[in-house]
Amino acid sequence: MNLKFKNKRIAGILTILPKRVVTFEEEMGNYNFPEKKSLRLKKIMGYNTHRVAAEGQCSSDFCIQGLQYIFDNGLLLKNEIDALLFVSQSPDYFMPPTSNLIQGHFGLKHDTICMDINQGCAGFELGLMQAFMLLEQESVNKVVLMNADVLSPKVSIHDRNSKPLIGDAAAITIVEKTDDPEDIHVAVKMDGTGAKALIIPAGGFRMPCSEETAIEHEDEAGNFRSLNNLVMQGDDVFNFVQREVPPMIHELLERAGMTADDIDWYMFHQPNKFMLNKLADAIGVPYGKMPSNIVENFGNASGVTVPTCISYNLGEKLEQESYQMCLAGFGVGLTWASIIMKVGNLSFNRIIEY
Amino acid sequence: MEELRSKLAEVLEEETVNDIDVLEDFEYWDSLAILGIISMVSENYKKTFKAADIRACKTVGDLCKLILG
Numbered sequence: 001m002n003l004k005f006k007n008k009r010i011a012g013i014l015t016i017l018p019k020r021v022v023t024f025e026e027e028m029g030n031y032n033f034p035e036k037k038s039l040r041l042k043k044i045m046g047y048n049t050h051r052v053a054a055e056g057q058c059s060s061d062f063c064i065q066g067l068q069y070i071f072d073n074g075l076l077l078k079n080e081i082d083a084l085l086f087v088s089q090s091p092d093y094f095m096p097p098t099s100n101l102i103q104g105h106f107g108l109k110h111d112t113i114c115m116d117i118n119q120g121c122a123g124f125e126l127g128l129m130q131a132f133m134l135l136e137q138e139s140v141n142k143v144v145l146m147n148a149d150v151l152s153p154k155v156s157i158h159d160r161n162s163k164p165l166i167g168d169a170a171a172i173t174i175v176e177k178t179d180d181p182e183d184i185h186v187a188v189k190m191d192g193t194g195a196k197a198l199i200i201p202a203g204g205f206r207m208p209c210s211e212e213t214a215i216e217h218e219d220e221a222g223n224f225r226s227l228n229n230l231v232m233q234g235d236d237v238f239n240f241v242q243r244e245v246p247p248m249i250h251e252l253l254e255r256a257g258m259t260a261d262d263i264d265w266y267m268f269h270q271p272n273k274f275m276l277n278k279l280a281d282a283i284g285v286p287y288g289k290m291p292s293n294i295v296e297n298f299g300n301a302s303g304v305t306v307p308t309c310i311s312y313n314l315g316e317k318l319e320q321e322s323y324q325m326c327l328a329g330f331g332v333g334l335t336w337a338s339i340i341m342k343v344g345n346l347s348f349n350r351i352i353e354y
Numbered sequence: 355m356e357e358l359r360s361k362l363a364e365v366l367e368e369e370t371v372n373d374i375d376v377l378e379d380f381e382y383w384d385s386l387a388i389l390g391i392i393s394m395v396s397e398n399y400k401k402t403f404k405a406a407d408i409r410a411c412k413t414v415g416d417l418c419k420l421i422l423g
Contacts, residue, residue, distance in 0.1 A: 033384060042366075043388045161385065221385040234385065235392055235405035242396060247365060278393060 003186040003256065005132040010341075011142075011174040012075060012348040013318075015311040016051045016066040017298060018168050019177055019353045029138070029161040031221045045165070046273025050299025052152045053168040057354075059090045059148035060098050062170030063309045064105055065354040071106075075348050076174060078106060083113040084138040085130055087123040087303050088113065089332070091116060094205075102146070105271065109287020113140070120198070121269045122188075123147050123303020124171075126340050128327075129186055131175035145173040147303040148152045151230060154200050156216060158224035162232055165272055166301040171307035174347075185256045187248050188352025194334040197236040202227040241275060241330050246282040248338055249326065256340045260284050261341070264323035265314075270294035270305035303329065309344070318349040358418055361398065365390040377378030395421050 024047045028038045040187025041047065053062075070076050086099035097113035106329060119126045124147055131143040139191065145163060148170035155166045202213035213227035225231060266289050276292035291313045294305050295323065301308065306327055312319065330336040363371045366380050367388055377383050388408045395401055399421060411417040 037382060037386070041384075044386060057406055153414075185367050220406075221388075234389060235403075238389060239396070239402050240405070242393075243402070274389075274393075278397075299405065314357075 001188045003129065003188065005136075005169060005184040005186065006181050007178055008132050008135050008184060009176060009178040009180065010343050010346065011176045012070075012346050013307050013311055013350075014066050014070060014172045014348060015053065015304070015308045015351045016170045016172070017308075017351060018051045018062070019354050020054055020058065021049050021053050022052045023049050024074055024164050026161055027157065030157045030163070032158065032218075032224065033160055041160065042164070045236040046296045047164040048296040050165065050167045050295070051169060052299070054148045057150060057168075058092055059150045059170060060086075060092050060102055062150070062168075063102055063146045063148050063172065063353055066146075066170055066172045066352070067106060068153070069101070069352055070172060072093070073348075076142070076144075079109055080096055080109055081112055081144050082092065082144045083115070083131070083134045083143040084108065085115050085117060085127050085143060085145045086148065087116060087117045087119050087127040089120050089155075089302065090148070090150045099146070102168070111202050119335060120333070121271070122329030122335040122337040123241045124173075124306040125186070125329045125337035126188065126335070127303065128173070128175065128339060129188060131184070132184065134178055135175065141218045145175055145276045146179055147171045147173070149302045149304060149305060151302065152338070154228070154230045156223070156225035157227040158216065158240050159229065161221065161223050161234055162230055165295055165300045166230075167295070167301040169298065169301035169304040169308060171304045171311070173307055180342075183340055185252055186339050187252045187335070188337040189244065191334045194236065194240060196238070197334060198230075198332040200228070201229050233352045237271075237331065238275060240334055241271075241336075242278060242282060244336050245279055245330050248336060249328065252326070252338050252340055258324075258340065262324060263289070265325045266290040266328070267306050267309045267325055268328045270300055270309060271331070272300070279290070297299065302332070306349075311349055315349060316345050318344055320345070355418060355422070358415065358421060361394055362391065362414060362417065365394055371414045373418065375414045376412060377414065378415065389408060393415070
């Protein structure tokens with residue numbers, strides 16, 4: 001689906017990371033593989049340290065911490081918020097929506113549209129799309145987009161496929177109206193036939209958690225996990241990304257009347273270094289324009305990786321400068337989405353810890 | 355065929371590989387090696403394989419037959 005917006009901008013980005021740092025080596029002993037093989041995996045995939053939430057810390061806690069920081073530092077007034085979007089796969093409860101809980105925590109005005117969106121790897125792009133759509137309304141002037149995931153508790157410690165890369169984090173992005181009429185081009189694509197390539201099988205209504213679902217089984221690669229755990233078909237996901245993402249980016253560039261060189265930064269979802277380098281090769285982008293250093297430093301926190309990538313690699317520079325960016329996310333759903341827009345002159349672009 | 359063997363050797367971090375070599379006997383044979391092969395084949399031979407296709411091969415010869423077949 002091709003979409004186009006005008007007169008919208010990102011006003012600020014705050015990334016909130018857990019304080020706890022876990023190293024690859026610390027967890028390596030839990031895997032059923034010789035050390036030498038695991039160290040090769042570390043090197044090729046670019047794994048090193050990842051940030052993991054403390055026991056009991058939920059996605060919403062990171063959002064609340066971040067919003068409190070934003071209010072305390074005078075970066076946004078409470079009554080300016082017209083919509084509060086919470087994009088996550090780790091809500092506090094099945095009901096009520098976590099966005100309502102956060103609204104209640106801060107006592108925000110009743111004229112606030114609260115909305116939970118169940119999206120993962122493409123959650124930043126889908127969240128921005130929703131924010132842009134809301135901002136088409138006369139009465140909506142500022143949208144707070146919260147991307148947050150704490151999925152590490154759902155990954156088996158005996159799963160070398162997913163454990164070394166999982167990260168927990170949240171990001172708060174303020175999206176607002178602007179007079180700048182520059183076009184924002186968006187592409188969103190979905191393929192539900194691949195929905196089970198990334199799944200937590202048990203714990204929902206279809207398969208409630210039970211003693212049985214908690215039993216760990218070995219897969220064909222030598223990983224152990226239960227039905228309560230996140231499971232990823234790595235080969236299917238890799239093939240899907242390499243097949244679908246490069247043509248989506250090429251089509252989006254064409255629609256925007258640009259070439260790959262016109263983009264200053266390719267801020268992409270961060271599954272691992274290997275996959276990002278393969279994507280850069282296929283799209284025809286130098287590695288220097290597509291940062292791939294988020295997994296090695298912080299882990300992959302699904303929809304939070306793109307704002308983290310922007311905060312970490314550009315930091316305060318983005319408060320003075322403006323760049324043509326291509327944002328992209330791809331994964332669970334299956335969903336893949338991309339946006340070409342100018343991002344810059346932000347009122348803040350920071351990382352805090354909680 | 356020789357080119358494919360040398361690319362497989364590169365993925366497996368071996369000097370050379372022979373058709374009779376058993377895949378499971380390679381020091382670095384694991385899910386990462388399989389992903390490396392899937393990626394190498396997609397780049398160089400424009401073919402897409404699943405991990406299970408690669409796992410079904412026992413030897414380098416089986417793998418070459420699958421990839422070039």
